[in-house]
Amino acid sequence: MNRLQFVVPVRLSRGPGHPIQEIEGVAEAIAFLREWPAGRRGPVFNCAMNCCLAAEAGQISTDDARRSFAGFIRISGMLVDERIGHYVVDHSHERPMRRSA
Template sequence: MDRLQFFSPVRISRGQGQPVEDIEGVNEAMAFLRKWPKGRRGPVYQCALNCCAAALAGRMSAEEARKGFTGFARITRLLDDDMALPIGGKNTDSVYAPRR
């Protein structure tokens, strides 16, 4: 397995009736972030971008970068509903989600 590959993909949904996109690793996440509109690049975007850049440089694991990217996707409401709560109902993907 490639060190930049996620253990499980981040599923992105752009809305009802639109195809779901699986982001399977740091390189795909970085490509997605580079296409993000400049006017919508706030602190959450910057955090996700920094996490992916750190993973590419070997200063962070792919799974840590995945958490940053997943947080970005959740806050921008792009995270597919199927990913909102992993199996078992316990949200372990993001530091942005409240713990139960």
């Protein structure tokens, strides 16, 4: 196994009707991030890119780079849950629901 290959691929989909894509290592993650629209890049994108580049340079672990990349994919709403094959929907931007007593 290549030292820059993820132990578990990051599974993502751009939405319903789109195929599931597996990102299997740091090089694929960097290629994916480089194609991300410039206008949609922010701090989480920058963190993921910096972590992947640092892993490529041997400065951080591949596992840390995977965690950062998977976090970016999750926040972007594209992460497919490995356990059940469904999207992981991020509702953090929504107001919390009130719970009745």
